[in-house]
Amino acid sequence: MNNFIAGCFKTQNKNKATEYQYFLPTLLNRAYDLNNAKLLTVLEQATKTLGELNTYGELIPDIDFFIKMHIFSESVASSRIEGTQTNMQEALLPEADIKLEVRDDWGEVHNYVKAMNDAIDNLKSIPISLRLLKTTHQQLLSGVRGQNKQPGALRVSQNWIGGASINSAHFIPPHHQHLNVLLSDWEDFWHNNHRIPILIKLALCHYQFETIHPFLDGNGRIGRLFITLQLIEAQFLSVPILYLSKFFEKNRSAYYQALDRVRQSNDINQWLIFFLEGIVETAKQSKDTLKNILILKKDYETRIIGLGRRAKIAKITLDFLYTDPVINVGQVQNLSGLGYAASNNLVKDLVGLQILKEITGQSRNRLFVMGGYLSLFERE
Incomplete structure (x- = not known):
């Protein structure tokens, strides 16, 4: 050359x-x-x-x-x-x-x-x-x-x-x-x-x-x-x-x-x-x-075990969030087949487990982000 x-x-x-x-x-x-x-x-x-x-x-x-x-x-x-x-x-x-x-x-x-x-x-x-x-x-x-x-x-x-x-x-x-x-x-x-x-x-x-x-x-x-x-x-x-x-x-x-x-x-x-x-x-x-994703995925799946019967629905929601880490309650409702109130409660549970975080600061039309997962791509 x-x-x-x-x-x-x-x-x-x-x-x-x-x-x-x-x-x-x-x-x-x-x-x-x-x-x-x-x-x-x-x-x-x-x-x-x-x-x-x-x-x-x-x-x-x-x-x-x-x-x-x-x-x-x-x-x-x-x-x-x-x-x-x-x-x-x-x-x-x-x-x-x-x-x-x-x-x-x-x-x-x-x-x-x-x-x-x-x-x-x-x-x-x-x-x-x-x-x-x-x-x-x-x-x-x-x-x-x-x-x-x-x-x-x-x-x-x-x-x-x-x-x-x-x-x-x-x-x-x-x-x-x-x-x-x-x-x-x-x-x-x-x-x-x-x-x-x-x-x-x-x-x-x-x-x-x-x-x-x-x-x-x-x-x-x-x-x-x-x-x-x-x-x-x-x-x-x-x-x-x-x-x-x-x-x-x-x-x-x-x-x-x-x-x-x-x-x-x-x-x-x-x-x-x-x-x-x-x-x-x-x-x-x-x-x-990719290594950090697998570590985080295992950690999140361990956290949701405590949700009991709702853990299965939470796992479906998590799988969706790996593709689209910003979500609202209506999307959880569509994914889970649950009613709005039950879907809202599931989102609250995921917020309590520090998997999701609310990002709008509003009481209506709220959006939630899986911030820990998103940060893996922002700091590459």
Whole structure:
């Protein structure tokens, strides 16, 4: 990778009044020589920790209960990188309980969740491809900010990153005339049979996609979303339990600087090492979260034993809460088949056992959160 050439700058509109330079990345689909000792060491560590996480996830009973929360956690973190302010608890509230000034943020998070779920389902019949990118991007931007920026369609105009105008832009991606060739190359590279480790391929694909910036909006979110999809397709993950957005959010400046450094000085090794270190850190955190979930689950199931005959209904409620940790009495009533008064009493019992906590401070239309469980995802 020491001979990696990221690309070159091209001049567009050779008229002094409108002239600008965009970056045209070199095509990816070729052979690479991995000869950096530090890179190979981190690659080995990343492959090992990711394998351990995947194996651990496969051994957890009823892991589907917890996957939705992993996806919500990813959607909140990825959206925050783009400037939204919604936190995990707000993201899990019903739309009616969201303040008007942050409802757009809430909508973007929920679109991300739906886009991720649909993409995972679509992956069963559609491979990683431009087609899947467009379909997922359309879902991501539909009905929220960015809905007027051609959801699901490649841009047909120049975009830029940073700056009030193209003249003050921090980075100008390739002109739209190059998009079809670049994205076809991106797709071919992912599916080629060259002897390139999958995690190196994945890191190169993410760098290249963010450099191409093929859509008018949502490029960061869709690029991060596809990291998980590619890990699933490559069979490095059997269930979607690893997401890098929290690592990128925590190291936001380093994330953008690492991408910039490739374009500016061809230093791809530092980007690959940064990306792989993110895999290592995130895989360890995700495994710890799963371990803590199992400890908490066992503790909660021990607490409800004292409820006697109602313990069975409490267990059904707990199973629901692992998927949706914010609940109201009406939902408990639907789950349990009990009357309203009995459901209300069950909620009181769960509050008394310090499993649930009321979060509205109201006497009516109250909402309760399983805070201990939610906190496991907030502190990842």
